[in-house]
Amino acid sequence: MKTDKRLMVLFILCMAVSFAAYCPDVLAAGKLRVSVTAFKNKVKHVYGGRNIGKGMAEMLTTELARTGRFIVLERIAIGDVVGEQALGQSGLVRQESAARSGQMLGAQVIIRGAVTEFSDAASGVGGGVQIKRFGMSGQSKNAHVGVDVRVIDAATGQVIASTYASAKARSAGGRVSYASPNFQIGGGMFSSTPLGQATRSAIADAVSFITASLARQDLAPKLRIVKVDGSRIYVNGGRDAGLYRGAQLFVYSEGESLIDPETGMNLGSSDEQTGIIEIETVKEKFSIGYPVTGRRFRRGDLLKTR
Numbered sequence: 001m002k003t004d005k006r007l008m009v010l011f012i013l014c015m016a017v018s019f020a021a022y023c024p025d026v027l028a029a030g031k032l033r034v035s036v037t038a039f040k041n042k043v044k045h046v047y048g049g050r051n052i053g054k055g056m057a058e059m060l061t062t063e064l065a066r067t068g069r070f071i072v073l074e075r076i077a078i079g080d081v082v083g084e085q086a087l088g089q090s091g092l093v094r095q096e097s098a099a100r101s102g103q104m105l106g107a108q109v110i111i112r113g114a115v116t117e118f119s120d121a122a123s124g125v126g127g128g129v130q131i132k133r134f135g136m137s138g139q140s141k142n143a144h145v146g147v148d149v150r151v152i153d154a155a156t157g158q159v160i161a162s163t164y165a166s167a168k169a170r171s172a173g174g175r176v177s178y179a180s181p182n183f184q185i186g187g188g189m190f191s192s193t194p195l196g197q198a199t200r201s202a203i204a205d206a207v208s209f210i211t212a213s214l215a216r217q218d219l220a221p222k223l224r225i226v227k228v229d230g231s232r233i234y235v236n237g238g239r240d241a242g243l244y245r246g247a248q249l250f251v252y253s254e255g256e257s258l259i260d261p262e263t264g265m266n267l268g269s270s271d272e273q274t275g276i277i278e279i280e281t282v283k284e285k286f287s288i289g290y291p292v293t294g295r296r297f298r299r300g301d302l303l304k305t306r
Helices: 002-022 049-067 078-089 194-215
Strands: 032-036 070-073 109-120 134-136 141-153 159-171 176-178 223-229 232-235 248-253 257-259 266-269 272-282 287-294 302-304
Touching: 032 049, 049 070, 049 109, 049 194, 109 159, 109 194, 141 194, 159 194, 232 272, 248 287
Parallel strands: 032 070, 032 109
Antiparallel strands: 109 141, 134 176, 141 159, 223 232, 223 302, 232 287, 248 272, 248 302, 257 266, 272 287
C-alpha cells in the first residue's frame, strides 16, 4: 500500500514537472521590447573616455538579453542594421537571403543612462582615470563607478522609473594594469581591473532595478485577435506567450480611449466583453481558437485571461 502511494505521488510530481516544462508561464504576457541607447559620459578628463558611454550601454544590453525576460532591440549599432538592409536593396546580394527593410521592431521601453562617476583612486586624478599604458602599482586600488539610469515609456515619453547605480571595488597591491586611449569597456583586460569589477557590479544593479520596475508596469504586449476566418480565430501569441491547447480567453471590444483633460494622458479605455474563445492549436508565435460563447469577433479585439 505504501509503495502504491509513493508511486502515485511520484506520478503526480512528474505530471507537474512535465506541465511546467511545456507551459512554464501559463498565459504569461509577451516579452517587452526594450532598447538601450548609448550612455552619455559626464565624467571629464577620462583616459579613453570616448568609449565609456558606448561600452556601458553595450554591457547593459548584453545583461538585459541574458535575463531572458525581454526582447532586446539593437540600437547602439543601428547603423550596421540599416546598412545591411540597404545592401539587400542594392542588388549586390541574393534577394532570397537579403535583409528586408520595414521589418524592424519598435521599442516599447527605452533605457537611457549617463556615466556620472568613473574613477580609479590609485590614479590620483579627480573624477577620472589616468593609467599608464603599462603600470604596476605597489599600493591597492579603489575604483568607483556610478551611472544614472532612466526607464522610459516609448509610447508616451514618460519616465517610468530612474535610479542611481554605483559600485566600488578594491584590489591588492602589486597588480599590473593596462589601458590605452582606445581601451574597451567590458574587454578582458578591463574586466580584470578593479574599475572593471566595479562597472560590472553597477550594471548588475541597474539590470535588477530595470527588471523590477518593468514587472510593476502594465506595458507588456497584449493578446489580440489577428484574423477571424469563419469559426477559426487567430491570436497574436503562441508558446512564446505561454498559451496552450484548451486555454480559454475572454474577448473584449475596446471602447473609446479616455484622455485626462488635465494631463492629456491616455487613462485606458472602456472595454466591453463580447465572448470567450478556446485555444485549439498552438504555434510558436500565434495560436488558433474557436468561439465558446459570443460572436462577431473582430481583428484587434483584446483577449484576457479573466
